[in-house]
Amino acid sequence: MTALVVSTLLCASLVGCLERSTGLQDAGDLEWHQVSADGGTINVALIRPDPATPGPHPVVFALPWGGGTADLVLSLVGSYWDTAAPARGYYVVAPEVLGSSLSENADEVIPALFQWMSQELDFDPTAVVVTGASNGGRGAFFAAVQQPERFAAIIGMPGYYAGPDEDLAVLAGKPVWLMAGQFDTGWVTSTTATRDALEALGIDVLHTVLPGQDHVLSIAQTELMDWVDEALGR
Secondary structure (H helix, E strand, O other): OOHHHHHHHHHHOOHHHHHHHHHHHHHOOEEEEEEEEOOEEEEEEEEOOOOOOOOOEEEEEEEOOOOOOHHHHHHHHHHHOOOHHHHOOOEEEEEOOOHHHHHHHHHHHHHHHHHHHHHHOOEEEEEEEEEEOOHHHHHHHHHHHHOHHHOOEEEEOOOOOOOOHHHHHHHOOOOEEEEEEOOOHHHHHHHHHHHHHHHHOOOOEEEEEEOOOOOOOOOOHHHHHHHHHHHOOO
């Protein structure tokens, strides 16, 4: 079974993930916007930074797991990015995008999303971290490799690069955090291969295998943001 199918089945069936997203949606903390791109429109979930924090603001650019649908955007954001990131002054931008599709269209989709961000958000274009889980983790690498000037750091949770190793050279100077669950053996292998490719190119990479965990990872939002802050020198 392919990684895409596995991630779709796992994430789409996780009632707990969807329940976590419901409170966030009901609380009114999250906005939906439509962005024109690639001959159509992309729905984008947005959480604004705490208004007490000064701009321009850094950005967590988060790509959803599985099929990339709106409910999976909400479950991803509600699991990892809805509290600590905005509290520390970050925008959270999470497009409804199928991660694997970025292997073909990142050069169209990513510039369109950044154009919208430039028009609508008071953000720092030098301080954008791209992250994704499962299929979104693969998409994060497609986005970063095809549009490296857009992103300062990458987190795959889990995530790995599915293209030629030499493509990763454009990520020089960008911190990378790869993670996988101990029991998610296929993704441990894939993330290890990407780690080795990055290290061979002299790129700083942290590879974490989370003990006792499987494909859908449990990690504190504050731990994620501590790494993001350090990666951006904040």
